[in-house]
Amino acid sequence: MNLSKLLSPDWREWRSEFGRRTVIGIPFIWMLLFFLIPFVIVLKISFAYTEIAIPPYSSLFEYADEALTIVLHLGNYIWLADDPLYLSAYFGSVEIAFFGTLFCLAVGYPMAYAMARAPKQWQSALLVAVLLPSWTSFLIRIYAWMGILRNNGLLNNLLLWMGVIDQPLQILNTNVAVYIGIVYAYLPFMVLPIYSNLVKLDNSLLEAAQDLGTRPLECFFKITLPLSRNGIIAGSMLVFIPAVGEVVIPQLLGGPETLMIGKILWQEFFNNRDWPVASALAIVMLLVLLIPIMIFNHARLREMEERS
Amino acid sequence: MTGKKYSFSNIVLGFGLMFLYLPMFILVIYSFNASRLVTVWAGFSIRWYGELFRDRQLVDAVITSLEIAVSSATSAVILGTMAAYLLNRYGRFRGRTLFSSMITAPLVMPDVIIGLSLLLMFVSLSTSIGWPEDRGMLTIWIAHVTFCTAYTTIVISSRLREMDISIEEAAMDLGASPLKTLFVITLPTISPALVSAWLLSFTLSLDDLVISSFVAGPGSTTLPMVVFSSVRLGVSPKVNALATLIIFCVSLAAFVSWWMARRADRNQRAAYQMMGRDQ
Numbered sequence: 295m296n297l298s299k300l301l302s303p304d305w306r307e308w309r310s311e312f313g314r315r316t317v318i319g320i321p322f323i324w325m326l327l328f329f330l331i332p333f334v335i336v337l338k339i340s341f342a343y344t345e346i347a348i349p350p351y352s353s354l355f356e357y358a359d360e361a362l363t364i365v366l367h368l369g370n371y372i373w374l375a376d377d378p379l380y381l382s383a384y385f386g387s388v389e390i391a392f393f394g395t396l397f398c399l400a401v402g403y404p405m406a407y408a409m410a411r412a413p414k415q416w417q418s419a420l421l422v423a424v425l426l427p428s429w430t431s432f433l434i435r436i437y438a439w440m441g442i443l444r445n446n447g448l449l450n451n452l453l454l455w456m457g458v459i460d461q462p463l464q465i466l467n468t469n470v471a472v473y474i475g476i477v478y479a480y481l482p483f484m485v486l487p488i489y490s491n492l493v494k495l496d497n498s499l500l501e502a503a504q505d506l507g508t509r510p511l512e513c514f515f516k517i518t519l520p521l522s523r524n525g526i527i528a529g530s531m532l533v534f535i536p537a538v539g540e541v542v543i544p545q546l547l548g549g550p551e552t553l554m555i556g557k558i559l560w561q562e563f564f565n566n567r568d569w570p571v572a573s574a575l576a577i578v579m580l581l582v583l584l585i586p587i588m589i590f591n592h593a594r595l596r597e598m599e600e601r602s
Numbered sequence: 603m604t605g606k607k608y609s610f611s612n613i614v615l616g617f618g619l620m621f622l623y624l625p626m627f628i629l630v631i632y633s634f635n636a637s638r639l640v641t642v643w644a645g646f647s648i649r650w651y652g653e654l655f656r657d658r659q660l661v662d663a664v665i666t667s668l669e670i671a672v673s674s675a676t677s678a679v680i681l682g683t684m685a686a687y688l689l690n691r692y693g694r695f696r697g698r699t700l701f702s703s704m705i706t707a708p709l710v711m712p713d714v715i716i717g718l719s720l721l722l723m724f725v726s727l728s729t730s731i732g733w734p735e736d737r738g739m740l741t742i743w744i745a746h747v748t749f750c751t752a753y754t755t756i757v758i759s760s761r762l763r764e765m766d767i768s769i770e771e772a773a774m775d776l777g778a779s780p781l782k783t784l785f786v787i788t789l790p791t792i793s794p795a796l797v798s799a800w801l802l803s804f805t806l807s808l809d810d811l812v813i814s815s816f817v818a819g820p821g822s823t824t825l826p827m828v829v830f831s832s833v834r835l836g837v838s839p840k841v842n843a844l845a846t847l848i849i850f851c852v853s854l855a856a857f858v859s860w861w862m863a864r865r866a867d868r869n870q871r872a873a874y875q876m877m878g879r880d881q
Contacts, residue, residue: 313780318695321685321751325704328748332719335726349725401621404614411611420615422860427622429856431809433826433833434845438625441632441837448628481622532710539712541812546833556714563718563816573722576715583712590710591703 333580340573341366351570370574379558380575384582386553390469391537394476395484398533399526401477402484406525407518409485410492421489428482436475436546443471443547467549475543476533483532491525492518524597531590535583555579626849633842650843660828660844667808667825670739674746675803679796681747682754683789689755690762708752717816720745724817737819745817746810750803757802761795762788794862801859805852 343352356363374380409420427435442448443466450462465471495518503513541556548554555575563572633651637644654660685705689698708716724734724741734740769791773783789796811826818824832841 314692317684317688318692321681321688321705321755322697322701324681324748324751325685325701328720328723328744329704329708329716332723335722336715336719339722349729401614401618404611405618408609408611408615422856423619424622426853426856427626429805430626430852431826431829431845431848433809433811433829434629434848435626437829437833437837437841437845438629440833441842442625442628444837478621478625481618485618535710536712539714541714542830556712559714559718560812569722572718576718579712580715587707587710591706594706 336573336576339570340370340577341368342570342573343367343369344568344570349569350567367570370570371578373571374574374578379553380555383553383555383558384578387538387540387555388582390472390476390552390554391534391540394473394480394537395530395534397473397477398481398484399530402481402529403488403526405481406485406488406492409489410495417493421486424482424485424489428479432479433542435479436542439471439475439478440466440546443474466547467552469548469552471547471549472543472552472554475547476537476540479543480533480537484529487528487532488522488525491522495521524593527589527593528597531586531593535586535590538583539579629842630846630849633839633846635839635842638839650839651847653840654843654847657840659823660825663823663825663828666739666822670742670746670824671804671807674743674750674807675800677743677747678750678754678803679758679800681751682758682799683792683796685751685755686758686762687784687788689759691767705752705755708749709756713810713812714816716749717745717813720748720813721816737817738822741817741819742814742822742824745813746803746807749810749813750806753802753806754799757799758792758795761792765791797862798859801855805855 338354339351341354344350345352352365352367354364354366356365405424409417409424412420440447444450445462445464445466447466449465450459453459454462499517499521500513503517504510508516539556540554541560544552544554544557545560548557559572559575559579562568562575634646634648635643636647636649685701688695689702689705720741721737724737728734765788770783770787773787774780778786809826810824811830814824815827815830818827829841829844832838
């Protein structure tokens with residue numbers, strides 16, 4: 295840089311550079327500080343001892359006699375591996391999330407398909423109709439099902455009145471209720487990506503195939519379904535990932551047989567106040583979800599590239 | 603193919619919509635039930651709404667929740683605008699991939715993990731540097747801004763991408779500074795997206811239970827926390843009345859958001875933006 299430029303700096307340029315740095319800096323630092331670094335802290339505390347103190351965990355680093363001791367306590371992870379409760383909770387979560395996602399797909403795909411095929415002037419209204427419930431309080435929507443599924447609730451009364459059953463069915467506080475809750479809460483997240491994928495589908499492909507004598511069902515399996523793959527992946531991940539960590543649905547609709555890791559973590563943290571074990575549970579949950587999250591990010595990036 | 607009215611998919615769509623709306627509809631009807639027993643219909647009454655407003659704890663929680671929702675939605679829109687600008691106008695910069703994954707990750711990250719990690723972060727900070735002293739409104743605000751920013755960035759980003767960049771370039775060629783261009787050209791053009799993003803964050807913040815439960819301290823009880831603790835005890839007509847009010851307010855906010863976005867560009871993107879999912 296030459297001297298004259300240094301002596302009379304171009305303020306305008308300096309200001310725009312400053313503005314640029316601010317725009318980059320503030321959101322970047324915010325997300326770094328409040329999203330990424332917290333995970334590092336969870337990792338750190340998952341290696342700590344549980345102590346009866348405030349905060350209720352030991353420190354990893356000890357500096358005494360000019361020696362820095364780092365104690366990594368693996369006991370929390372060994373504890374998780376030893377107790378069959380945690381292992382079955384992880385499997386239970388993945389199982390419930392997996393089948394919940396399948397049910398969502400089974401209901402959501404035809405819905406999205408029908409929306410994409412509906413007359414143009416209806417599509418916008420249908421879309422809002424599907425999305426509106428997801429704006430309404432999650433808690434309230436789950437609560438609504440408690441009233442319906444109870445032993446003396448609406449569904450049982452209806453079935454008794456119709457003579458289908460003689461005795462009320464126990465639905466609330468079972469896994470059936472959890473599945474209903476998951477499909478109900480997450481259905482819009484499945485419908486939306488699939489719909490937006492299907493609506494972009496080039497109709498001339500289908501017409502060409504039909505002109506060449508392909509049957510409608512074959513058309514669907516050979517053209518429509520493969521082309522909506524990105525939508526299916528995105529929708530499935532939007533349901534599966536949050537469903538694995540679901541807390542509210544198993545607590546309100548599930549029963550003692552419902553073992554889900556979100557619920558266990560919640561109890562470990564709030565009831566037992568065992569922060570290190572809760573941290574270890576969160577780290578393992580994150581590891582379980584790492585691959586689905588990567589698939590989701592990949593599908594999103596590909597979708598964005600295709601558009602531009 | 604479009605001709606068939608009673609195709610399999612149309613029937614599923616009909617039942618699907620019924621499945622989505624029926625539970626809430628039932629809830630609304632039963633909130634006007636005079637009986638204390640939730641299952642027995644004993645005539646029309648609005649007494650539960652009256653009891654709702656006499657519940658001091660509930661009213662306080664509503665005020666706390668609204669304060670947090672307004673401030674976090676506003677901050678999340680500002681932060682989201684910056685982040686969207688960064689992702690769409692700055693081309694490649696160091697750490698772009700890291701940044702865009704940090705922005706999208708909260709969309710799918712389970713709430714328990716976000717809540718726990720933020721709480722442990724706050725506790726570590728307060729033991730090492732003494733800030734924040736207490737957990738309360740401030741920590742809830744930080745947590746809500748963090749996850750709402752993910753949504754606002756996506757809503758604003760999709761609008762910014764569609765905007766004709768040549769208008770900005772023209773303004774700058776004519777001598778407007780980048781800051782002036784931002785305030786005179788860019789922000790007014792994307793204002794419908796800003797409104798939708800604000801409303802979306804507002805409802806997300808108002809609705810959040812899990813993250814708030816982790817980072818809240820004594821004396822900062824939000825509405826979902828009160829609802830959750832009473833819901834765990836079972837179904838009550840008072841909660842039905844509260845639920846009806848929430849459904850009403852949220853529908854109104856959603857409708858306004860949709861209407862604003864639709865007026866701005868009369869196509870279906872409007873409805874996606876409403877959800878913060880730009881697909």
